[in-house]
Amino acid sequence: MQPPYKRTGFKKIICMVIFFLVLGAGCTIPFYFESPSILYKFGMAKRLLRAGKIFGILAGILLVFQPIFIARFSFIDRIFPQDRRCRFHKHTAIVLTGAAILHPMFVLWAENFSFFPMEIRYWPEFLGIGLLSLVCVMTSISVFRGAVHLRWNKWFLAHRILAPLILILFFIHVLNVSKSFESGLPNHILLLTVFFTTCCFIIKWLFSTAFFKKPFRVISVTPAAKDAWAVNVKPLSGKVFPYIPGQFAYITPVGNRMAREEHPFTIASSCFTTDHLQFVIRSCGEFTDKIEYLKPDDILLIDGPYGQFSHVLVKEKLPVIMIAGGIGITPMLSMLRFMAHSQDPRKVVLIWSNRTRDHIILAEKLSGLTRKMKHLVIHHVITRDSFGQVSCERIDEQSLGLMLYGFDRQAAVFLCGPPAMVAVVKKLLKVLGFSGSRVYTESFLL
Ligand SMILES: Cc1cc2nc3c(=O)[nH]c(=O)nc-3n(C[C@H](O)[C@H](O)[C@H](O)COP(=O)(O)OP(=O)(O)OC[C@H]3O[C@@H](n4cnc5c(N)ncnc54)[C@H](O)[C@@H]3O)c2cc1C
Structure with a gap:
């Protein structure tokens, strides 16, 4: 069974244009909505402070876009496939970390590197330093996850906890650190972004709950080759969801035979088969090594289909x-x-x-x-x-x-x-x- 897949070239262009327009518009804020700190600076100091603010705004916009880059909504997946978005997410996270590091450096440069005195009124600046440290830690762990042999699922859990925390700290920092965002258009846009991001997180969280995943019953687990298993599953609802050949789905086992972790696997069956799905899984780690222990009648929660490799x-x-x-x-x-x-x-x-x-x-x-x-x-x-x-x-x-x-x-x-x-x-x-x-x-x- 095939869903009606439309070509999405035009939507892709629109999304890219919106993304770059938002980045461009953000860069104009330190020019059109000058805070007193910029207003009373002149010459080189003014330029440096503006550059610092632009780096901060760029980092902030990229930060707010990160959940959208990796959101698992099928309408986004049809425009930009998930693997490409994940790669884009990784690259832009590195760029945003760079911009976030340059932001305080330029701001301090404009002040001739005289650091803020340890006074309570500078708490938004100190919060910013904490935020920057968290961003650096999160990006470094993601980039060097393989080198430090950190398991994907442990890293993912840390990522899931740190990401919303970073966003919350970011909004608190921006709303309090700069007069540009205290009122007027930038303030309204920022509050709208807070609302939109919160909605996104709630929807994403709701979709990741068992309620929105489709339950399937294991029919058989048979050896498919050396270290590989063919897992056939039947939907409890009786009918398989529509998908196209080459797409994948996320599997979460229920029960105590396997860890309740979510892993992606390609649907290897033909989409003309509407009563069951087949996954062929090679054991290569903690999760896949246990696939052979799945038994008929075990329940798997399946979230999909995703991908455009077809x-x-x-x-x-x-x-x-x-x-x-x-x-x-x-x-x-x-x-x-x-x-x-x-x-x-x-x-x-x-x-x-x-x-x-x-x-x-x-x-x-x-x-x-x-x-x-x-x-x-x-x-x-x-x-x-x-x-x-x-x-x-x-x-x-x-x-x-x-x-x-x-x-x-x-x-x-x-x-x-x-x-x-x-x-x-x-x-x-x-x-x-x-x-x-x-x-x-x-x-x-x-
Ligand atoms: C789109 C897609 C389709 C896939 N299709 C198949 C398939 O048909 N058959 C098959 O055998 N394998 C497939 N895989 C690979 C499979 O998802 C990994 O081998 C499995 O998740 C490894 O988990 P592990 O705990 O056994 O090994 P680990 O040693 O923990 O992981 C090995 C590597 O797999 C990746 N990985 C681990 N967990 C996850 C996760 N939850 N989400 C995303 N990536 C993860 C990481 O890059 C990790 O470094 C597919 C992966 C993707 C992204």
Whole structure:
């Protein structure tokens, strides 16, 4: 079953224009709504103070936009897919941290680095220092999470607590630190933003409660390959929600067999199957290692669908190339099942890299698909031999060139796998003459 997915190019442009207009408008505040601290400064000191305020406003606007960047509302997801928003969220968080650091530096520079005396009336400034420290801690932990081996879910919990706290402190700081925001238009806009952000948080919190997630019952958990499991689930409501091939959903197990954590997994089944969903999950950490312990009749709460990694969203009926690394096959599986069911006449090449032959997921299902789809060609790349040693098979320029020999350079390419592989293959495709704008990637690391 497919939801009516519309193209969203125009909405994307509108959103980008609004975002940059808000940033631009914010920068004009220290010019049009001068606070007395700017009014009574002249020359270089005035310019430095203005620059400091602009950095502060930029950091503040980016901060207020952060919850929107990662909000899990399907109407936003249809315009900007979640993985791209998550990446944008990470990059803008680094930019906002930089702007937040520059803000007090420029303000102090305008004062010739004479620090505020330790007086109670300067509490908004001291609150600002605390706020800046929190922002720096949060960004550093997020950037270096992998390096310090912090588990995703622990980091996420800390992020969930710190984010609203930072926003509350920010609003208190701005409303009290600058006369520009004490009255008039900037004050009204700020109060409106407080109201809007609070509503966003309440709605987001409501949606993250079990009430808004769809309950599914586990039908079976069967081995799909080495360290991988196929989990079939049935909706308690009787009917699966509409989705398109390649989309993913968040799964939260209920009960004490697994931690009640929310993790994203691609829906590997065909969306023509309306009575159940299939997820194929590879164990690779604390949560996924326990998937095999799920039992029939266990309940999973499912939130979805999300994502836009799908051949049905590609404008023209172009030939399709799918390149997957390991478990990155799941969106391709969903797309291939859909294509086989809808008797899609397009030429399809699937290049699938696995460590060993034992890692090939649902091998018999895939050969079933090749029997149904006469125009489907599958190339397996096995990077290790049966002893686990690195073998000479790799996706490099020569092998990729051979596998795609004579294939239409205008083809739509779907690429999903470990980040290092995705980066290399993207470069190789460019060298081989494939158009970068037609290479669609999905990252399993948000
Ligand atoms: C869009 C998408 C689709 C995915 N589809 C599949 C699939 O079909 N099959 C499959 O086996 N895996 C899939 N994954 C990956 C799967 O979500 C992670 O492997 C799993 O969450 C790891 O959790 P863990 O506790 O076992 O391992 P950990 O060691 O805790 O995590 C390993 C990495 O997975 C990511 N991760 C962990 N928890 C979360 C979370 N709650 N939300 C987002 N990212 C997290 C982090 O980048 C982390 O560094 C998908 C991921 C994404 C983002």
